[in-house]
Amino acid sequence: xxxxxxxxxxxxxxxxxxxxxxxxxxxxxxxxxxxxxxxxxxxxxxxxxxxxxxxxxxxxxxxxxxxxxxxxxxxxxxxxxxxxxxxxxxxxxxxxxxxxxxxxxxxxxxxxxxxxxxxxxxxxxx
Amino acid sequence: xxxxxxxxxxxxxxxxxxxxxxxxxxxxxxxxxxxxxxxxxxxxxxxxxxxxxxxxxxxxxxxxxxxxxxxxxxxxxxxxxxxxxxxxxxxxxxxxxxxxxxxxxxxxxxxxxxxxxxxxxxxxxxxxxxxxxxxxxxxxxxxxxxxxxxxxxxxxxxxxxxxxxxxxxxxxxxxxxxxxxxxxxxxxxxxxxxxxxxxxxxxxxxxxxxxxxxxxxxxxxxxxxxxxxxxxxxxxxxxxxxxxxxxxxxxxxxxxxxxxxxxxxxxxxxxxxxxxxxxxxxxxxxxxxxxxxxxxxxxxxxxxxxxxxxxxxxxxxxxxxxxxxxxxxxxxxxxxxxxxxxxxxxxxxxxxxxxxxxxxxxxxxxxxxxxxxxxxxxxxxxxxxxx
Numbered sequence: 001x002x003x004x005x006x007x008x009x010x011x012x013x014x015x016x017x018x019x020x021x022x023x024x025x026x027x028x029x030x031x032x033x034x035x036x037x038x039x040x041x042x043x044x045x046x047x048x049x050x051x052x053x054x055x056x057x058x059x060x061x062x063x064x065x066x067x068x069x070x071x072x073x074x075x076x077x078x079x080x081x082x083x084x085x086x087x088x089x090x091x092x093x094x095x096x097x098x099x100x101x102x103x104x105x106x107x108x109x110x111x112x113x114x115x116x117x118x119x120x121x122x123x124x125x126x
Numbered sequence: 127x128x129x130x131x132x133x134x135x136x137x138x139x140x141x142x143x144x145x146x147x148x149x150x151x152x153x154x155x156x157x158x159x160x161x162x163x164x165x166x167x168x169x170x171x172x173x174x175x176x177x178x179x180x181x182x183x184x185x186x187x188x189x190x191x192x193x194x195x196x197x198x199x200x201x202x203x204x205x206x207x208x209x210x211x212x213x214x215x216x217x218x219x220x221x222x223x224x225x226x227x228x229x230x231x232x233x234x235x236x237x238x239x240x241x242x243x244x245x246x247x248x249x250x251x252x253x254x255x256x257x258x259x260x261x262x263x264x265x266x267x268x269x270x271x272x273x274x275x276x277x278x279x280x281x282x283x284x285x286x287x288x289x290x291x292x293x294x295x296x297x298x299x300x301x302x303x304x305x306x307x308x309x310x311x312x313x314x315x316x317x318x319x320x321x322x323x324x325x326x327x328x329x330x331x332x333x334x335x336x337x338x339x340x341x342x343x344x345x346x347x348x349x350x351x352x353x354x355x356x357x358x359x360x361x362x363x364x365x366x367x368x369x370x371x372x373x374x375x376x377x378x379x380x381x382x383x384x385x386x387x388x389x390x391x392x393x394x395x396x397x398x399x400x401x402x403x404x405x406x407x408x409x410x411x412x413x414x415x416x417x418x419x420x421x422x423x424x425x426x427x428x429x430x431x432x433x434x435x436x437x438x439x440x441x442x443x444x445x446x447x448x449x450x451x452x453x454x455x456x457x458x459x460x461x462x463x464x465x466x467x468x469x470x471x472x473x474x475x476x477x478x479x480x481x482x483x484x485x486x487x488x489x490x491x492x493x494x495x496x497x498x499x500x501x502x503x504x505x506x507x508x509x510x511x512x513x
């Protein structure tokens with residue numbers, strides 16, 4: 001077993017999950033797979049993600065990956081959600097390869113969030 | 127604080143630190159009695175005398191004849207020698223063997239290996255608190271049963287098996303009875319001469335002795351085949367040059383235990399009560415193992431809807447064990463807790479606190495604070511499950 005399975009970035013995100021919670025009145029995406037549950041919620045104004053929050057039932061790497069995603073994409077245009085890449089997060093957090101499937105659950109949740117935001121914008125432009 | 131730096135060590139069922147008296151004895155032996163005890167010269171006789179002292183110390187703790195003790199590298203080797211050696215020795219009489227699903231891997235894997243060699247193993251299920259009812263054991267016996275192996279104290283739950291009753295049934299049926307005592311020797315008082323036990327495995331590092339040394343008690347008249355060959359040491363049952371300093375350390379640890387067991391038990395009982403009182407109001411808390419009559423140095427608890435790996439990280443700098451297979455890359459739930467009827471998720475969220483001689487009330491206060499805080503944090507972080 002790896003003597004230190006969590007790098008400083010994982011410890012920082014796990015120890016200070018600043019984006020944990022729910023964006024009140026926000027758009028929600030939820031995914032459950034691989035024994036993990038991820039819920040993302042976002043508020044959008046002028047096509048900018050003004051608030052991004054998460055809830056996770058999962059291992060430290062999944063919690064850290066989701067917090068990292070929120071830190072990176074809060075304040076950015078909705079369109080940039082397409083730029084989200086699990087490879088980079090896996091590398092930054094040194095996620096063990098056997099947890100790849102768990103990180104893909106995050107990818108699915110992000111895709112689902114993007115689709116939900118686009119649906120909302122089409123039906124009710126901000 | 128019982129640990130290095132800012133660590134709070136509550137994993138004494140995994141291993142214990144060397145008792146200072148043990149360390150001093152080992153240093154003395156390393157400096158002055160490092161000879162090969164098989165050598166027929168004055169130096170060899172000095173080391174032989176050290177071995178005799180250690181055998182006397184361990185024999186005194188267990189109340190056995192020193193000649194019944196075989197030195198090994200630890201409990202794993204002792205378990206292998208006892209189980210494999212008995213199975214091979216009695217194979218011509220029958221191939222049925224009995225053990226429990228909740229045994230340590232050092233026992234489970236030996237029986238798995240014997241199954242692959244054609245032996246028929248019955249895996250007994252415990253009750254929800256870890257105990258094995260004697261009637262269940264008796265009902266599993268067959269005409270061709272040759273060996274039963276039941277652990278004394280379970281390493282994950284602290285459940286204590288009634289080895290006196292099980293051994294008595296074995297005696298009635300002519301079945302050899304082996305006990306894995308890795309979590310009991312040096313930690314609980316018992317008298318092997320007056321227990322119906324044929325083989326008893328133990329290891330030094332679980333009771334403040336060194337790692338790398340253990341012993342197997344082989345009751346007089348218990349035939350056993352060796353697993354290794356290469357010399358005539360130890361009645362040809364376990365050849366190889368004896369590790370004099372380690373054996374001296376084991377002996378000294380036994381001597382320390384002999385005078386401190388009762389005090390240790392009282393200390394551990396008070397600490398366990400303090401720990402349980404501090405966390406028992408957590409909603410959904412479940413005790414994995416006996417609530418009252420288990421070994422007081424172990425408290426295994428789980429909570430609903432908490433991910434075990436995250437809880438373990440949230441508990442740092444506590445050193446505790448999880449209900450997942452901590453010795454592997456996998457996050458497989460503990461097979462011991464699964465055998466107690468826990469779900470995968472319950473088993474995966476389990477934390478084993480194991481307390482020891484150096485544990486303080488302040489350590490427990492910190493553990494309570496960290497555990498309560500960790501559970502609350504992860505519960506707040508978790509989304510509702512979708513039905």
